[in-house]
Amino acid sequence: MGYFSELETMNANDRMETEPTYLEKLKSRLCYLEDKLASLESNRAADIWHDEIFADALPLYDYDEPDTASGLCKAISNIKKKIEAEYDRNMRMLEWRLSVLLNGETPEGQLAFSDMFSFSADAA
Numbered sequence: 001m002g003y004f005s006e007l008e009t010m011n012a013n014d015r016m017e018t019e020p021t022y023l024e025k026l027k028s029r030l031c032y033l034e035d036k037l038a039s040l041e042s043n044r045a046a047d048i049w050h051d052e053i054f055a056d057a058l059p060l061y062d063y064d065e066p067d068t069a070s071g072l073c074k075a076i077s078n079i080k081k082k083i084e085a086e087y088d089r090n091m092r093m094l095e096w097r098l099s100v101l102l103n104g105e106t107p108e109g110q111l112a113f114s115d116m117f118s119f120s121a122d123a124a
Contacts, residue, residue, distance in 0.1 A: 023086050030079045037072040 020028070066072045099105065100112040 023083065023090075026079055026083050026086065030076065030083065033066070033072055033076050033079065037069060037076065040069055040072065 066075045096107060099107045105111050
């Protein structure tokens with residue numbers, strides 16, 4: 001195997017490793033926040049500062065790291081809303097694609113040219 005073919009093989013393998021999707025990142029963040037909340041709640045009885053940990057301090061932005069139980073609960077609910085919105089967006093996109101492929105029109109009734117660039121047996 002020559003140098004350039006090995007280089008091409010390595011480049012092909014690098015291209016196969018893709019970045020996680022937005023949904024995977026959200027799920028990972030959700031697991032992290034739930035684990036952090038569980039560890040806070042498990043240490044609640046032994047911690048003398050539990051009043052500060054369970055205060056009503058909320059994070060200002062999505063990228064802020066919440067340190068209180070209420071902040072974690074709020075961040076978890078925000079992430080769950082984002083995951084649900086992403087699922088809804090994916091389902092609408094799938095519905096649109098299926099409608100165009102099966103009916104030739106969008107769900108709103110607009111015509112779509114789906115066979116415009118594909119090979120047709122009638123043309124041959």
